[in-house]
Amino acid sequence: MIYESEHKGAKMRMKKKVGIPRALLYYKFEALWTTFFKELGATVIISPDTNKTIKDLAVRYAPDEDCYSTKLYFGHAIFLKDKVDYFFIPRFGSDHEVNVGCPKFIGLAQVLDSLFPDFPEIIMPYYSKAKANHGKRRLIRIIFEIGFKFTLNPVKILRAARRAIKAHREHEKNLYISESKLEKWLQSKVSLNIKPNLGNRNEPLKIALVGHRYLLNDNLSNLNIKESLAEKGVDVITSEQMPRRLIEDQMNKLDYNMYFDYVRELLGTIMYFQENNIIDGILQLAVFSCGPDSIILELASRYSQRTSGPPLLQLVIDELTSEVGFSTRLEAFLDMIERRN
Amino acid sequence: MPFTYPHFGSLTYVFEILLTELGRTDIMLPKEPSRKTSELGSRYSPEFVCTPFKLTLGTFIEMLELGADQLGIGGGNMYCRFGLYWPVQRLILEDLGYDFEFYPIPIFDKPLNLVKSLQAVGNNCTVWETIKAFRTTWIKTRYIELVDELHFKYRALELEPNQADRLVKKLHREIVEIKGLGNLRRLGKQIPEKFENTIEIDKEKRKNAIRIGVCGEIYVALEPVLNLDVHRKLNDLGVITTNCVSFGMLIDFGRKINPFIRLPYQKARKAAKPYIGQRCGGETQENIGDIILYKKKNWDGLVHLYPFTCMPEIITRSIAPEVSKKYDMPFLSLVIDEHTGETGYLTRLEAFVDLLRRKKEKMIG
Numbered sequence A: 001m002i003y004e005s006e007h008k009g010a011k012m013r014m015k016k017k018v019g020i021p022r023a024l025l026y027y028k029f030e031a032l033w034t035t036f037f038k039e040l041g042a043t044v045i046i047s048p049d050t051n052k053t054i055k056d057l058a059v060r061y062a063p064d065e066d067c068y069s070t071k072l073y074f075g076h077a078i079f080l081k082d083k084v085d086y087f088f089i090p091r092f093g094s095d096h097e098v099n100v101g102c103p104k105f106i107g108l109a110q111v112l113d114s115l116f117p118d119f120p121e122i123i124m125p126y127y128s129k130a131k132a133n134h135g136k137r138r139l140i141r142i143i144f145e146i147g148f149k150f151t152l153n154p155v156k157i158l159r160a161a162r163r164a165i166k167a168h169r170e171h172e173k174n175l176y177i178s179e180s181k182l183e184k185w186l187q188s189k190v191s192l193n194i195k196p197n198l199g200n201r202n203e204p205l206k207i208a209l210v211g212h213r214y215l216l217n218d219n220l221s222n223l224n225i226k227e228s229l230a231e232k233g234v235d236v237i238t239s240e241q242m243p244r245r246l247i248e249d250q251m252n253k254l255d256y257n258m259y260f261d262y263v264r265e266l267l268g269t270i271m272y273f274q275e276n277n278i279i280d281g282i283l284q285l286a287v288f289s290c291g292p293d294s295i296i297l298e299l300a301s302r303y304s305q306r307t308s309g310p311p312l313l314q315l316v317i318d319e320l321t322s323e324v325g326f327s328t329r330l331e332a333f334l335d336m337i338e339r340r341n
Numbered sequence B: 001m002p003f004t005y006p007h008f009g010s011l012t013y014v015f016e017i018l019l020t021e022l023g024r025t026d027i028m029l030p031k032e033p034s035r036k037t038s039e040l041g042s043r044y045s046p047e048f049v050c051t052p053f054k055l056t057l058g059t060f061i062e063m064l065e066l067g068a069d070q071l072g073i074g075g076g077n078m079y080c081r082f083g084l085y086w087p088v089q090r091l092i093l094e095d096l097g098y099d100f101e102f103y104p105i106p107i108f109d110k111p112l113n114l115v116k117s118l119q120a121v122g123n124n125c126t127v128w129e130t131i132k133a134f135r136t137t138w139i140k141t142r143y144i145e146l147v148d149e150l151h152f153k154y155r156a157l158e159l160e161p162n163q164a165d166r167l168v169k170k171l172h173r174e175i176v177e178i179k180g181l182g183n184l185r186r187l188g189k190q191i192p193e194k195f196e197n198t199i200e201i202d203k204e205k206r207k208n209a210i211r212i213g214v215c216g217e218i219y220v221a222l223e224p225v226l227n228l229d230v231h232r233k234l235n236d237l238g239v240i241t242t243n244c245v246s247f248g249m250l251i252d253f254g255r256k257i258n259p260f261i262r263l264p265y266q267k268a269r270k271a272a273k274p275y276i277g278q279r280c281g282g283e284t285q286e287n288i289g290d291i292i293l294y295k296k297k298n299w300d301g302l303v304h305l306y307p308f309t310c311m312p313e314i315i316t317r318s319i320a321p322e323v324s325k326k327y328d329m330p331f332l333s334l335v336i337d338e339h340t341g342e343t344g345y346l347t348r349l350e351a352f353v354d355l356l357r358r359k360k361e362k363m364i365g
Helices: A002-014 A026-039 A052-061 A068-083 A103-115 A136-147 A154-175 A179-186 A225-231 A244-253 A261-276 A291-306 A323-340 B011-021 B035-044 B051-065 B081-095 B111-121 B127-157 B163-177 B181-198 B203-207 B218-222 B230-236 B247-251 B264-272 B284-296 B311-327 B342-364
Strands: A017-020 A043-046 A086-088 A121-123 A205-210 A234-238 A281-287 A312-317 B070-075 B101-106 B211-216 B240-243 B301-307 B331-336
Touching: A017 A026, A017 A068, A026 A043, A026 A154, A052 A068, A068 A103, A103 A121, A103 B311, A136 A154, A179 A234, A179 A244, A205 A225, A205 A261, A205 A323, A225 A234, A225 A281, A225 A323, A244 A261, A261 A281, A261 A291, A281 A291, A281 A323, A291 A312, A291 B081, A312 A323, B011 B127, B011 B163, B011 B247, B035 B051, B051 B070, B051 B081, B051 B218, B070 B081, B081 B101, B101 B111, B111 B127, B127 B163, B127 B181, B127 B203, B127 B230, B127 B240, B127 B247, B163 B181, B211 B218, B211 B230, B211 B284, B218 B301, B230 B240, B230 B301, B230 B342, B247 B264, B264 B284, B284 B301, B284 B311, B301 B311, B301 B342, B311 B331, B331 B342
Parallel strands: A017 A043, A017 A086, A086 A121, A205 A234, A205 A281, A281 A312, B070 B101, B211 B240, B211 B301, B301 B331
Antiparallel strands: none
């Protein structure tokens, strides 16, 4: 009897709950993080898809000058607050030697910590290859530091890390399409996202949907754009799916270094399609008051004025964007493309 | 081929020194930006880019109109978007039909690359000459910053208005034009005396004058046109002010490599460690650390200025209330953009000063 209760207690201790807000970097490292904590024997609690409650929390509690996506992060974190023992909010700088991520991602954990003292313990490893020169050793240290919070078995920790990295690689491999698949998509042999509803059209319109990962995958903040495009008979390729080589090729053509790592794929996609003129249009979504976006929007629009590529529509989204105005502009854009064809 | 660069408070002199030392004779000093400059800049700028972008773009347009065709600006890899100003501004200015060339200086790059890019700006300088020019610049910058520091102190206390302004203008010119480091050092030693001898101060005022540090994003904190001359406004209220951020520290490799000196910004970074443990661009760590350090130095408060949509400083702004509460250091955060109204701004500064005054009286009485 005593043994059993002890055993139960041990088990209770084992199953610690780790909360991960479904926002920002989660969309990039989702496989890595969830696999790692699951393999360590923790229960991973991920906040649900952004909904009205979360958005309201975000607008109410987040600092009012942050970008819309960061505000949503606050909403997700506050939503999870009472349901978890730990938060996992890494202070992730970058995984490239020179290029950096967004400074807000690095400060996020400590901002949350100072704004909301009632939060559970936040696990906030700091890793940045650029600027701080962190390498493999740092990574291993972080892995063990986190691992020992959940288990005392180093073999288990290493195994968890290895599996997590493997899952992450797999996830990326599945996400990025190959160049031959891009070719097939251009010939309408495969569709990469939701299958378009053709209606009275014989060929779907081909549009590149460009935007941050955390915007394109969050259906509340992008006002369900993927579905509404499919409904209107548009076959979409997103910037996150683009073959990496094509993007890097485009970035090498610039005479300066685009050092914001996460927007390279956005600018690269736009430049690639502008140069080759093989699709019907480009739709760029931006988050209001996002720093890198303000630069990218201007670069993209000025570059596309200089080439005779497909038309480019740029829409900026914030918490006040209305669905009606948004879809009107979308329809006008599609109409324009059809008339052009 | 006239060369120009953005206006940057009293640091405009620093860049002038650097360029003259590099052997340029065709420098066009940037015009002091006006309301029109910022309107001009905002008209052609992206929608929600930060304010320094708009002001520098406006300055460039005005200078190009006046005949400059080589533009110098900071570049390179960093955390904030400042390094990407020039590609965007280049496209905008090209579309406006100007003929020019950009000379980006990678300010956070390796020293050798920095020297190389300075060489490109200079007039056939060898590497050694470039380094020497850079060295002269940072030494002169020390004195320019010393003059600024005394300026903000004496202007608050002077009996006869405008005396300090006149003296400072003269001293800045002298520092820029003086030749030889020996002469410069001699002049530097005289600076405090000169202030003391020329300016008559109110001794009564000095005893209970309150002291406020101005921190924040470096461009906004140091450019009087953008921050609506915060120092003058505070000085007029009888407040001694100082710049917590300093550009000179960043380029002062002489003191940086000296193991016996710890520069204020290094101390500030260390003090900020528990609250923001790593660099994240802008002056986040320095500003958080300054809250603690200036409390220890017995200053009365800090004014924090940052441009609208500045990424790193929003972090500062979110963390600062906790630190300021913990250390009992009043901290006023103000957003600056081209629409900032002068009256509203002044009202908030006055209220802040009143609050500090009452606090001080309470402590004494």
